[in-house]
Amino acid sequence: MRKKRRRNKKRIPIFPLLFIALAGYAGWSVHPTFEGIGYGIACYFVLYIMLKLWLKSRKTAKLRKSGIREVDQMSGEDFERFLGELFKRRGFKVSYTATSGDYGADLILKDGQDVIAVQAKRYSSSVGVKAVQEIIGAVKMYNATEAWVVTNSHFTRQAEKLADINDVYLIDREELIQLILNKK
Template structure:
């Protein structure tokens, strides 16, 4: 006979309750009525809702300004070209590898000090270990000093761990948007 799983009890978050209690007490202090308590708590909740909507609209505006939605619609090759232009604006000399037989790198960036092999992954899902493995293989092939994987998405935990172990620099969606906004 199988044991029934006990429902996990979610911890009660005490701070929001204490804040609402404090706001209710303020309402009572100034009005000496139950209506004052209700109005104070209602106004506080309304302000929280407005603040959350404002934060979400700022994030959406940031996405739009960075052009991340357009990047999401690009093909892999268009994404590589886009990144090449982005890094040229940042002062790198950019070389593109062949579409096939690229040995794991899509772009080679050069500045006065470094040669950077870049793997570009325009994905709708998470980028896994394979992308990190490919760029590690490209390091010696292109005599690169650094290896980067850039995506319009996010990385799996396994990819992050492998990258950290092998000194591979990962640029995910958030960092890509920051890079784009800094470059504009």
């Protein structure tokens, strides 16, 4: 016997429509014409965009104020965003790669002619050879002139040896603390 498939009907979100209707009503009550409705709805969208930008700036400000203790509690994606903000403050142009299928780089930094592929590793234990191998592969993929691996932890000796042979710059916990303290 065949099972009946349920069709997923796309539901229209009710709350945004309700707020738009309320904004239209507020515009109508101030100026009882269609222009008044339009002004009310336009004001709603302007306020909505301003609220979204304000919330985003608050999150960015929180990341900028984070210290090493906060870094230790971050998720991997938050750590990448934190590093992006840290490097922006140091004058780099920062772009983020996709969260999956990133070919080994999490951030791409640009400083003049230099392109730097950065692998971010927020770990509670030591970072091994795999992180260095990943960033070595990312260098050609992103046409990078340098490769960095940044961690809130430390690197194994094997990772340090491989990085030394392949000119990969390693930023460990102590150097990251210095970068955080010398933000400017």
